[in-house]
Amino acid sequence: MAVRREEERTTVDRYPGRVRVNHWVTAISLILLALSGAALFHPSLFFLSSFFGGGSNTRMLHPWIGVVLLLSFAILFVQMVRYNFWTRVDTEWMRHIGDVMAGREENLPEIGKYNGAQKLVFWLMTLMILVLFGTGLMIWYEYFGTSFTIEQQRFAHIVHALAAIAMLLVVIVHIYAGFYVRGTINAMTEGKVTGGWAFRHHRLWLRREARKGVIDERQVPPRRHGVGPAE
């Protein structure tokens, strides 16, 4: 984690490889779960089951992909939870949600690694994954078909469906934000963002990172005063 001066730009490390791998394992499992789940959710989407080798295979694979997602998200949770505790700044930021939507970033308080909405995504995903996994076990007919009463399984089905819808909405917001706020996706692909991006969206975080020192990766030493390799 560091601020790096490169030839053409300055970058800030945001996610190490182990977090990126976990994020993408979770993301891919989630997409596969959404597709296979949609196949079983609505008849007009049943054709999606052909991507999984037919209806029976979809029924068999869906819960196992859920197990993969639970495990990878559990690790992701451990890696990220310490940045996601709610602070007063987040409440303040949330009060200015109108400015956020309108793109008036100058009215917003300085934000650490995550803003209020990002933390909300984190906690909603945590909640939804737990609910989906719990209800998913209850309707995993092959192994738990007789562990719960039919009435309990009926409730599990509807809660599972509603939680999946809620989670997809959160995921849509998450993906949307990643694309709409330019420069964000680099954080999860290359693991770093530009200094300007950090300044615009997470200034407090940038301050903290810069205070830890700046690594100069340029071939030619800078001519400007006061900027040198980190000690």
Add this chain to the structure above:
Amino acid sequence: MAGLQSQDFARISATTFRPPDVRHDFEVAKLIDVSKCIGCKACQAACLEWNNLREEVGFNIGVYDNPHDLTPNTWTLMRFTEWENAESGNLEWLIRKDGCMHCADPGCLKACPAPGAIVQYNNGIVDFVSENCIGCGYCVKGCPFNIPRISQTDHKAYKCTLCSDRVSVGQAPACAKACPTGAIVFGTKEAMLNYAEGRITDLKSRGFKNAGIYDPPGVGGTHVMYVLHHADRPQLYANLPQNPRISQVVELWKGLTKYTGMAVVGFAAMFAFVHATVARRNDVSRAEDREAEHLIDEEAARGREA
């Protein structure tokens, strides 16, 4: 299903398409007269034989029910209840042949996510089409009578077919054929209702004043009906439900949730896609890049001091 073809489908699971009603058919029904049943299990044996099924040898736990529950191989089961009639002081042996009721409004079919895995023929028979079945167990949750069973061997759902293969070639179901007392009769639904009338009159004349037919309207009526001596209390007969209906939870899950869920997620995805494509970019400006450099220098200096 020798003679029943896709033209004969009245309903198909997970399908909006309903085939045009070209070939008309009489609604059929099986009438089980509980008052005539002697509990011989000939119907169970005939069912195994005709459908080429074998049941595992089980254990005697002191009841006559054998096996203890419906299984993927046992599509019909005699359930024995000993009941002391407080009014008459008699011990009554109530024997009910349990199995699929072939509802006019089948909950299994409503819950099924696999197109064509559950069908209802024009004649009212509800059938599982195994090659389309994916083994998810949703039918188990849809059924108000707790009938379908999922095989752990081939992961398909099984239940009574009302011998749709026999019926399609003009034969009565195997159980009806085998019944030695004529407690199981088969014919058009209309004929069976008429026949039941006569039986109920007879039972009433013998002192069973609450005798009646079990053709529950909550599921639109059934194509397997019972004549019960105590039709006012069907629960006496091994918990036959008083007023069976498709669970409201299942109705909500397969109704409102299914359509609104699809619409909400679809709309959100579409809106996000369009907005992210056409809206003003939320991009970092040159000025911010420069300010960032300045801030980094400042903070780095502060860091070195500390």
